[in-house]
Amino acid sequence: MNEILDAVPVLNRTEAEQALDQLAQRYRAAGGAGVKIVNLVGTQAENLLDRLPDSVRTGLGTATEQALTLAVEAAGKSRNVIADQPAWLNTAMSSVLGAAGGFSGLPGTMVELPATVTLLMRSVQGVAAEHGFDPDAESVKFDCVRVFADGGPLSHDDGSDLGFISVRVSLSGVAMKKLIATVAPKLAVVLGQKLAAQTVPVLGAMSGAAVNYVYTDYYQQIAQVHFGLRRLAIDADISHDELVNGLRLRLGKS
Template identity: 40%
Template sequence: MDQTLPAAATTTDLATEVAPLARRYKRANGPVIRLVNRLGGTLEHQLSALPQGVRNQLEKLTAQALEASYGIASRAPDIGTRAPMVAAVAAGAAGGAGGLATAVAELPVTVTLFLNTIRSVAREAGLDPDEDWVRAECLQVFAAGSPLAQDDGVNTSFIASRLALTGSTAQNLIRTIAPRLAAVMGQKLAAQAVPVIGAVSGAALNAAFLSYYREIARVRFELVKLGRIHGAEAVEAEFRIAVTPPRVIRA
């Protein structure tokens, strides 16, 4: 007997499965926005106060941090769910304690902590974070929207491309992702630029950012799993519909 579900039933099931992931995705940056509001002003404005030399080098520094963390990640042990948050808070506090100089030095440590957390989420989802395509998906989490904006032209291309990740393709991927992550890290550096006060801001922002990227990773890898059942294109299309605000039609 044919066990194939009718197309309408399959679509309904997919929409039902995608809807909570879309809601989770939309809520992910809420804690960051609330924290930014508590800190006062906008981090975008504070970013303009950074020395021009730092702003010019920020994308390069971020790409270098990504490359270093990408190389370290496969050798790093899984340290559980709580330890990364503790480490991220400590790193943010240490980075802000000495102002801009220590904040810049802290950058690769924080990026590595973020990437290791994303890899742990992949592992929890039943994926092997050492497989090339999963490593690529882990990097792509950094490109999936911004924790500093409610509407930032989010990247809804969540489904794995099974990329054959060579050294050169990994570098190309990092170069593509670096500008978006640099914008986030630059605004964090701006908040950390004032010694002592920056330690508090750095610790709080690191905690908020790590929570954001962990949530985005959970959504991403659940969508990957759904893609294996329903097909990647169908899941991606359904997710895009679910995260797109309804159009307001004026009379």
């Protein structure tokens, strides 16, 4: 299946450089989301996981891997029923989910987690389609999962980890399972921080809504960078590696 949905326009070098500047600005903006969360919960990000019971922390990796596996298919099937939504509506829907989970405490947040991961995946697929890629293509599904390899809004590197935009490995069912198994532990830390933030005393449902809002906005922005680079490589006929290096230079990460 061809991953490109529409015709390929042509950009000149100057236009490509301007587009890359915009992607760098978007990447920086996404990295600032963690500050909102830290201010919200009033604690340091590295202490959030200590709020979770041992049983939750130990099982979070497996739960995340299962949620991510189900989300790839569930989000894809939902596209046949519900059209892609604007980014603001995705964040609003995610906020409602977070509020419901936060209102119910930790048990509620654990039930909410798979739904949130599916919504995040669906949002990322929508960004892929926005850039002209077919979310049903196996290569695009693979790329959608790779978006979650980024550190998340509470990452200490402030959005400087560009590993998620590296070149794809060969595609197969086995490769997808391996990718999910690789991404899941990192995403588990992100989701663990999210769950812990939602259990902050007093804030309750308000915390859950705000946390989900920030996380959904973050991954939508990261997806814009990811698929923006993929599309720019096609439109400007510039290698993806060259564009990644250009993005690194703009971010001061040589």
